[in-house]
Amino acid sequence: MAKTRVTMKVNGAEVEGLVEPRTLLVHFIRENLQLTGTHVGCETTHCGACTVDLDGMSVKSCTVFAVQADGSEITTIEGMANPDGSLSALQEGFRMMHGLQCGFCTPGMIMRAHRLLQENSSPTEQEIRIGMSGNLCRCTGYQNIVRAIQYAAAKLNNVEFKEAAE
């Protein structure tokens, strides 16, 4: 099958590559761009480990073809740290609140939480749980993931992070 040239802006850098139409975006990101922070989990659109930010939407990159992303702007977990290399609020939140154990789901969690906080800067716990419902974690039971996102929201809003009473 003839290959097609695609160009996109990934984590602020212009990139291009040759892909077959059937190449999934997640494989283009991992194999062509060598950005292996985006994980392939279930491959069936369920788990959210492959979530990236595409033109302001959280998408599961295992269910989008790279040719469909031609001309788009993408952010992956590699683009999430602050410009000086320090951890972003969400990354810091996951670290401080123990929002991960094995860490496999974490890149997808952080990319989804990033867009959630862009759309709703002060989500309730319930809104966080609904907003994160397309991402599966098999380790944490989600409690600390919710706390990590609450921590990040508080930090981004310049307010003190208060744990909800148990």
Add this chain to the structure above:
Amino acid sequence: MIPGPFSYHRPASLADAVKLLADLGDDARPLAGGHSLVPMMKLRLATPAHLVDLHGVDDLKGIRRDGNTIVIGAMTTQHELLASGEIRQSLPILQETAALIADPQVRYCGTIGGNVANGDPGNDMPALMMVLGANFRLSGLGGERDVPASEFYQGAYFTALEPGEILTSISIPVPPAGHGYAYEKLKRKVGDYATAAAAVVLSMAAGKVATCAIGLTNLHETPLLATDAANAVIGTSLEAATLKQAAAAAEAIMAPAADARGPVEYRKHVGGIMVMRALQRAAGRAA
């Protein structure tokens, strides 16, 4: 899992898309949100030789009000429905239903056109479209035609769409102010299709049901309008005995598949419960 090889087309106009689908024939599939088709392609249960991506066709996007009708472009995503002030005001049941479809990431991609045109009995919007009296506009080489939602569904994955036709927009008459509505969906987990679901739109007058329509999702090979069940509640105040009558009338037309969501008897039983809950919640919302 990698899909089989295919050629990718991205037409910039509806005319080009229709012509491509006609020229390429059975080997081509239109691609909307892709969140039903691409997983099927990865499993090699679908192996189209050509994909005609509709994302380049601007005419298929958008929500507008035309008098007392809301017109929704087929490529409008579930996420866009949830964000629309017009939909919140005029057709809140669409938002209640869209929020129960799949998960946030899928809703950024999944479209209302794909949801209603695919003919999957598990999709949530078709029964709702029947309840609301929606019309689907179909475009093909021969021109445009309108098909009522109630006549569109012929069997699982079989619809009134002819080869080469594209569903381009959905027209929904705005229900009267003060109408009550509810979509009740039982599912095993976020992202699942319904074990059973019921859509209700009704109006009340002097404490009694004046008008009512009831739709059923995933309880038959097509979405269903439960007309006898709706007639059973008109003129009543939805007493317990009336609700049970309506549930029984709805169960009488259900023919769900036995699958991982449960055996036939269970799915019919919970289908009746969804009807009762939706009726009560809709009545509670009616002015």
